Amino acid sequence: MPGKVLVVEDNELNLKLFCDLLEVHDYEPTPVRDGLEAIEAARAVMPDLIIMDIQLPHISGLELIAALKADEELAAIPILAVTAYASPADEEKARAAGAASYVSKPISLMRFIEAVEGLAPSP
Incomplete structure (x- = not known):
């Protein structure tokens, strides 16, 4: 049974890239384009991992991470934060909100999959 991954990303190209990469590595991605739908989608899917963009319209990824952790x-679902903000302070903010790991954009494909596998090993 493939690992289920909820992908919260408003950029269509990034969303497609992340979902395609996950499928190639035997994960079952569920795309969510609007952060306001993320918590409802997480409850419906009960994923093994959530990949969360930090810059989202309507609500920040940091707020969503904190809400999911609350x-x-x-x-208990691990969260991988993905963001264009790449400073150590940004990583610290993501981890303080509850993210288990952090990858900066533009992503390295290997680093992305390594981070995913570190949080939700492929079946």
Whole structure:
């Protein structure tokens, strides 16, 4: 059974890239384009991993990570933060919000998959 991954990303090209990479590595991605739908989608899918863009319209990824971690049903799901912000302070903010790992954009394909596999090993 493939690992389920919820991908929260508003940029269509990045969303397609992440989902395609996950499928090639035997994961089952569920794309979410709007952060406002992320918590509802997480409850519906109960993924093994959530990949969260930090810059989203309507709500920040950091706020979403904190909300997911505060939700009793969803708190145990690891979150991989993905962002164009690449400073050590940005990584610290993502981890403080509850992200288990962090990858900066533009992503290295190998680094991305290594981070995914580190949080949700492929079946």
